[in-house]
Amino acid sequence: xxxxxxxxxxxxxxxxxxxxxxxxxxxxxxxxxxxxxxxxxxxxxxxxxxxxxxxxxxxxxxxxxxxxxxxxxxxxxxxxxxxxxxxxxxxxxxxxxxxxxxxxxxxxxxxxxxxxxxxxxxxxxxxxxxxxxxxxxxxxxxxxxxxxxxxxxxxxxxxx
Amino acid sequence: xxxxxxxxxxxxxxxxxxxxxxxxxxxxxxxxxxxxxxxxxxxxxxxxxxxxxxxxxxxxxxxxxxxxxxxxxxxxxxxxxxxxxxxxxxxxxxxxxxxxxxxxxxxxxxxxxxxxxxxxxxxxxxxxxxxxxxxxxxxxxxxxxxxxxxxxxxxxxxxxxxxxxxxxxxxxxxxxxxxxxxxxxxxxxxxxxxxxxxxxxxxxxxxxxxxxxxxxxxxxxxxxxxxxxxxxxxxxxxxxxxxxxxxxxxxxxxxxxxxxxxxxxxxxxxxxxxxxxxxxxxxxxxxxxxxxxxxxxxxxxxxxxxxxxxxxxxxxxxxxxxxxxxxxxxxxxxxxxxxxxxxxxxxxxxxxxxxxxxxxxxxxxxxxxxxxxxxxxxxxxxxxxxxxxxxxxxxxxxxxxxxxxxx
Numbered sequence: 001x002x003x004x005x006x007x008x009x010x011x012x013x014x015x016x017x018x019x020x021x022x023x024x025x026x027x028x029x030x031x032x033x034x035x036x037x038x039x040x041x042x043x044x045x046x047x048x049x050x051x052x053x054x055x056x057x058x059x060x061x062x063x064x065x066x067x068x069x070x071x072x073x074x075x076x077x078x079x080x081x082x083x084x085x086x087x088x089x090x091x092x093x094x095x096x097x098x099x100x101x102x103x104x105x106x107x108x109x110x111x112x113x114x115x116x117x118x119x120x121x122x123x124x125x126x127x128x129x130x131x132x133x134x135x136x137x138x139x140x141x142x143x144x145x146x147x148x149x150x151x152x153x154x155x156x157x158x159x160x
Numbered sequence: 161x162x163x164x165x166x167x168x169x170x171x172x173x174x175x176x177x178x179x180x181x182x183x184x185x186x187x188x189x190x191x192x193x194x195x196x197x198x199x200x201x202x203x204x205x206x207x208x209x210x211x212x213x214x215x216x217x218x219x220x221x222x223x224x225x226x227x228x229x230x231x232x233x234x235x236x237x238x239x240x241x242x243x244x245x246x247x248x249x250x251x252x253x254x255x256x257x258x259x260x261x262x263x264x265x266x267x268x269x270x271x272x273x274x275x276x277x278x279x280x281x282x283x284x285x286x287x288x289x290x291x292x293x294x295x296x297x298x299x300x301x302x303x304x305x306x307x308x309x310x311x312x313x314x315x316x317x318x319x320x321x322x323x324x325x326x327x328x329x330x331x332x333x334x335x336x337x338x339x340x341x342x343x344x345x346x347x348x349x350x351x352x353x354x355x356x357x358x359x360x361x362x363x364x365x366x367x368x369x370x371x372x373x374x375x376x377x378x379x380x381x382x383x384x385x386x387x388x389x390x391x392x393x394x395x396x397x398x399x400x401x402x403x404x405x406x407x408x409x410x411x412x413x414x415x416x417x418x419x420x421x422x423x424x425x426x427x428x429x430x431x432x433x434x435x436x437x438x439x440x441x442x443x444x445x446x447x448x449x450x451x452x453x454x455x456x457x458x459x460x461x462x463x464x465x466x467x468x469x470x471x472x473x474x475x476x477x478x479x480x481x482x483x484x485x486x487x488x489x490x491x492x493x494x495x496x497x498x499x500x501x502x503x504x505x506x507x508x509x510x511x512x513x514x515x516x517x518x519x520x521x522x523x524x525x526x527x528x529x530x531x532x533x534x535x536x537x538x539x540x541x542x543x544x545x546x547x548x549x550x551x552x553x554x555x556x557x558x559x560x561x562x563x564x565x566x567x
Contacts, residue, residue: 016321017235018361020343021323021341022343023344024323024325024326024340024343025323060326062326062328062501063326063346064327064328066326077286080491081247081445081491082248082405082492083404083405085483085488085491086405086480086482086483087482090483119329119499120247120445120495121286122245122249122286123250124247124248124405124410125402127405
């Protein structure tokens with residue numbers, strides 16, 4: 001598993017005029033393969049790019065969307081910035097908590113759902129909006145709309 | 161006054177993201193023309209057009225290109241800034257998702273102008289779809305000879321790479337973006353030297369906003385006089401506005417500068433205010449709020465500046481009475497505190513204190529807090545390392561000075 005990952009980092013490194021630029025792409029690659037940037041993975045990245053694992057982690061920790069702990073299969077970024085807030089984002093955040101029964105940052109026991117509060121996701125025309133695994137969804141301005149969305153995702157998993 | 165859609169004319173039509181659609185609508189003709197021009201002729205045309213940066217700073221684009229050292233053997237780079245983190249802004253998303261070749265053509269012309277052979281598009285982590293569309297567009301353009309080696313048989317080479325950010329507002333600031341592109345934490349650099357002489361990898365680098373670069377093909381194709389004829393003397397061309405918040409029809413609108421006022425944009429295009437109007441943030445979260453009686457201002461850089469705010473990225477956030485104004489103020493400062501990179505003390509500490517003090521006001525504890533906010537503002541003003549902290553000063557000042565009674 002790690003061999004393929006090492007190979008990929010080498011490829012990324014070759015794509016840039018300077019190998020340092022491959023660091024953040026490598027971190028993204030790690031998160032997409034392994035779900036989060038663990039210490040073990042940081043050690044591998046550091047080894048391939050000729051830096052220290054602490055540097056890899058220091059860079060990763062600067063960026064809010066780089067996951068350092070694993071999340072649910074469906075991860076929601078719930079925007080509460082101005083336009084979403086004005087359109088009811090705090091209600092949406094409350095429904096999220098109520099319907100999923102877990103705190104932000106936690107994952108439901110079945111491993112399906114997690115959510116966190118986010119800064120502007122560039123979806124203000126869909127406010128209140130969320131990013132669901134990178135996909136823009138909105139406006140989620142009623143509890144029913146959120147409930148239907150969650151039910152649909154559960155069905156999707158059930159049918160798979 | 162109807163919309164004047166130039167950049168967005170075809171965006172969103174069926175298949176508008178494809179190369180074949182783009183070619184059918186005159187795509188890459190401007191680049192073909194630019195590749196037959198001398199680099200300085202391109203720079204002069206862009207200078208003569210009056211085009212200014214659309215990301216928020218409004219710096220003259222042609223002048224920026226002209227600052228790239230001429231007799232300098234170092235490789236040069238063109239970077240399209242698609243970090244678009246300014247809350248309320250989603251214009252670049254519209255361009256890159258629906259009409260990506262327009263940006264690529266603009267980058268190619270910029271590359272020819274400064275003689276660069278490598279470009280990057282720095283796309284925020286929140287836009288994975290845009291990243292995919294851009295990668296596909298680049299592959300298509302390379303395959304058909306509009307990017308890559310020996311472009312359109314002219315011998316000119318230019319490659320473009322998409323670089324995905326990690327979720328940090330500050331990386332929209334061009335030197336922080338460059339640091340991030342070099343695999344570091346996104347801390348702004350001390351300027352000068354400016355990126356045009358010492359940018360990515362220490363090489364001459366032009367960083368332009370996506371919308372800015374998307375204007376360039378039209379300037380080259382139709383000429384700077386055509387372009388200058390739109391707008392005002394200091395604000396030429398068109399501007400894309402994104403309207404959101406407490407309005408009935410949030411969305412994306414493109415107008416010639418000065419064709420209408422902020423109030424007309426909200427009432428006649430965005431469907432009017434939902435509920436009671438409290439204020440309007442005209443250029444994205446980090447621009448000062450305007451009161452309801454201040455909205456009869458023409459949409460140009462200079463008019464909005466005279467009104468005491470900034471056109472910024474053109475992100476109009478309408479604040480109504482759906483939430484208390486104190487909450488809007490607190491959330492604004494909380495955002496800036498959250499996104500402060502931590503490099504300089506006035507911004508890191510100051511923005512955090514401002515957020516806390518507005519939180520106190522939100523909770524109903526007003527006693528003395530407006531003055532404490534003014535005190536913190538004076539401690540920050542002119543002392544922050546980059547525009548993020550100075551933005552916090554302006555934003556907090558507007559809330560407290562224009563709305564002290566209502567908070």
